Amino acid sequence: MDSLPMSMDRDSLQQLLGEIDTILLDCDGVLWQGAQGTDVVPRAQEVVSRLKSMGKKVFLVTNNSTVTQDDCYRKCNTLGFSVERESIICASFVLAQYLKEINFQKKVYVVGAAAIAQEMQDAGIRCIGVGPERIGGSIYAALAEGKLGLDPDVGAVAVGFDREFSYDKLVRAVTYLANPECLFLATNTDEKYIVTGTPLHLPAAGILVRAIEKASSRQAQVMGKPSPTILYMLQARYGVQPQKTLVIGDTLASDIMFGNECGMWSVLVLTGVATLQDARNLSLANDPLLQKQIPLFYLESVADILTLLDSVTNNNVNEEH
Numbered sequence: 357m358d359s360l361p362m363s364m365d366r367d368s369l370q371q372l373l374g375e376i377d378t379i380l381l382d383c384d385g386v387l388w389q390g391a392q393g394t395d396v397v398p399r400a401q402e403v404v405s406r407l408k409s410m411g412k413k414v415f416l417v418t419n420n421s422t423v424t425q426d427d428c429y430r431k432c433n434t435l436g437f438s439v440e441r442e443s444i445i446c447a448s449f450v451l452a453q454y455l456k457e458i459n460f461q462k463k464v465y466v467v468g469a470a471a472i473a474q475e476m477q478d479a480g481i482r483c484i485g486v487g488p489e490r491i492g493g494s495i496y497a498a499l500a501e502g503k504l505g506l507d508p509d510v511g512a513v514a515v516g517f518d519r520e521f522s523y524d525k526l527v528r529a530v531t532y533l534a535n536p537e538c539l540f541l542a543t544n545t546d547e548k549y550i551v552t553g554t555p556l557h558l559p560a561a562g563i564l565v566r567a568i569e570k571a572s573s574r575q576a577q578v579m580g581k582p583s584p585t586i587l588y589m590l591q592a593r594y595g596v597q598p599q600k601t602l603v604i605g606d607t608l609a610s611d612i613m614f615g616n617e618c619g620m621w622s623v624l625v626l627t628g629v630a631t632l633q634d635a636r637n638l639s640l641a642n643d644p645l646l647q648k649q650i651p652l653f654y655l656e657s658v659a660d661i662l663t664l665l666d667s668v669t670n671n672n673v674n675e676e677h
């Protein structure tokens with residue numbers, strides 16, 4: 357067998373499409389790119405429409421915690437993607453829906469963007485904490501005197517990407533989490549945002565999650581990929597079956613790990629975070645955790661699906677004549 361990941365060819369795509377009825381597409385780095393995420397990967401809209409026309413259920417699954425399901429739906433409309441609102445699964449949406457499903461009645465302290473608060477509000481969950489959240493004067497004195505401004509009704513801390521992250525917010529989050537009954541949830545643990553056109557990157561939500569985990573000596577329950585929470589939701593709501601589901605993503609530690617760990621098929625595209633060399637290096641590392649991030653196949657771009665499908669069609673036409 358070829359070493360993994362294998363370059364996907366016409367036959368392997370045909371075979372795979374015969375096995376699956378559901379496709380989970382990551383967004384950033386798969387369907388679109390760029391600082392604003394508005395540079396559509398060429399023909400990505402066509403890919404979504406084509407897969408749907410073949411009878412496949414298509415979901416857009418993103419770990420981006422700074423957008424709501426509504427935001428993402430509007431963006432899809434603007435960029436010309438034909439998707440239903442319900443088929444867009446954002447980490448902030450999953451987090452709010454999770455709290456709703458467990459009938460969470462207390463307040464949530466959010467270390468994250470307004471999108472998380474919006475999703476909670478839509479789900480009927482009360483929350484506080486969005487914004488700078490400064491603690492006036494000496495934090496040492498505030499803690500000693502019990503004047504950190506904590507809300508006694510908080511029963512969960514939820515962490516996502518937060519540009520307003522500060523030492524003050526870290527202190528409040530950790531102090532809430534000192535109560536073992538306080539839930540600790542995170543939207544995602546991605547560690548970097550690629551900045552197109554530079555070799556540099558920005559720290560992502562996972563870095564903030566790790567800071568709070570380290571400071572509280574607790575581990576967050578993660579909602580986004582690679583956690584199976586999204587799959588559980590899709591199974592419960594839409595009857596999605598992992599063995600009939602393909603994950604297409606650009607990030608090894610989230611998308612591909614999610615696919616592999618949940619018993620789904622996985623394809624890496626090279627239009628985002630991971631390079632082919634990154635994927636191949638995983639095979640060389642003698643680390644079981646890293647080996648779970650190796651995709652079965654790779655494609656240069658999601659648009660190669662169209663090229664491969666069209667080559668099947670053309671081939672059939674040629675064979676008939």
Ligand SMILES: [Mg+2]
Nearest residue numbers: 382384385606
């Ligand atoms: Mg991505």
